[in-house]
Amino acid sequence: MNTVVVTNVVKSYGRHRALDGLSFTAGPGVTGLLGPNGAGKTTLIRMLATVLAADSGTLRLLGRDPSAERLQIRRRLGYLPQEPGFHRAFTVFEFVDYVAILKEIVDRRARHDEVRRVIAEVGLAEVSGKRIRALSGGMRRRVGIAQALLGEPELVLLDEPTAGLDPEQRLRFRELISRIGENRTVVLSTHQTEDVAALCGRVVVFDGGRCMFEGTPEELxxxxxxxxxxxxxxxxxxxxxxxxxxxxxxxxxxxxxxxxxxxxxxxxxxxxxxxxxxxxx
Ligand SMILES: Nc1ncnc2c1ncn2[C@@H]1O[C@H](COP(=O)(O)OP(=O)(O)O)[C@@H](O)[C@H]1O
Ligand SMILES: [Mg+2]
Structure with a gap:
């Protein structure tokens, strides 16, 4: 079953075609979008997150049409943007709780339980009361992942989750992401081939808004x-x-x-x- 089906999608910014008739699918497990800067990875992920609409072509996300059922899709997806805008004066708990409120987890006690669960899942329980501005870059990335896991989404989108991490942080990240991908569809973007080898069951190589290859890392x-x-x-x-x-x-x-x-x-x-x-x- 494919969670994501993208067919012949075109997206232009002015005269520049960021996605040029792209077709792409993803199902359970971890799919890596690999491509150089400007390949169109963020544009595609923003489309899968229902933040951006296609100029033409079709998308099916979680069996639904994002132009008609955006809210139903949003409730079942988690998204880490390439440049998440953290409120740096918030503590980790406050920030994740704030996102949980935006995600309409209304009951306070259930929401706080869920916030604690995702913070623990990314290994940040001990710094949950610290302000985000006091965290290392790697920890901040994990805060970004934690909020993407709220509500156990079936589709998790991570835009460059390993950018700027040191080797030890990358290792921890691999554990975390492979765990997340065990029972969900994860689509992540990267421009690093080591990430793909270590994390992804499937890789899609992208350049110039088109898919150039699709297969396992070994096939690549x-x-x-x-x-x-x-x-x-x-x-x-x-x-x-x-x-x-x-x-x-x-x-x-x-x-x-x-x-x-x-x-x-x-x-x-x-x-x-x-x-x-x-x-x-
Ligand atoms: N908001 C925007 N306005 C104009 N051009 C954009 C915008 N976002 C992206 N682009 C252009 O679209 C292309 C694809 O960008 P992007 O999807 O960010 O690629 P990637 O994430 O693979 O680096 C690039 O050439 C980029 O300059
Ligand atoms: Mg990008």
Whole structure:
């Protein structure tokens, strides 16, 4: 069953097409939207969050039409925006409680129980009385996730949830997100291939408002099978020096090259083609 079905969606800002006839589906588990800056990831996620409408094409979210049943959909989804506007003078509890009020959890005692539950779920119970402005960036992200979990939504949308986290925070995040994805549909965006490898059962590669690939992370890795070479000399546009001093080349084999095992990043860079030169540098 697909929780999200997007068909031929176009969205323009002025003359610029951010989504260019995009089709996309997602069901239970974690789907990662992987693409460079400007690919259209945030535009799509805002559409799935019913914040933004499509110019043309159709969306079905949780079996409903967002242009007719927006409120019913909103009640069943959780959303972490790319740049959440926190009220920094609020404590963690106050902020999550405030969102719970906006989400119409009216009964005070039930609401407070739910607020405590989501705060505990992201591992912030101990700082629940602290002001948001006193938290680290990683903790603040977790506050953002906590509010997205209020009311046990069936669809959870996380826009760049790992941006700006240090390696240890990323690790904690992976645990949290894989747990969330066990019984829900999670769609998250990232421009980091490591996130996709660690978090997502399924990956959709995006560029220029179009879907370029859809499959498992392992299938994305295999896109570059037989096309990654190590050599002493640089060749072509997609090559860079590695830690071992050799050049890693993607695409045509240079002279005196040795075939290498591809990574997910290789598959991604190969799909992006010329656009990848900007990503890599
Ligand atoms: N509010 C807006 N007004 C004008 N252009 C926008 C706006 N939001 C996004 N864009 C443009 O649409 C394209 C896709 O943006 P976005 O969806 O934010 O991509 P991503 O999240 O993948 O970086 C980019 O070229 C961006 O500059
Ligand atoms: Mg974005």
């Amino acid at each position: 890795r295999r896109v570059a099978e037989g096309q990654v070479w190590l050599s002493a000399e640089r060749s072509g546009v997609l090559s860079w020096r590695t830690g071992e001093g050799l050049f890693r080349n993607i695409g045509q084999a240079p002279d005196a090259a040795r075939l290498a095992e591809p990574t997910i990043e290789d598959g991604y860079l190969l799909l992006l083609g010329d656009a990848a030169v900007g990503v890599r540098s």
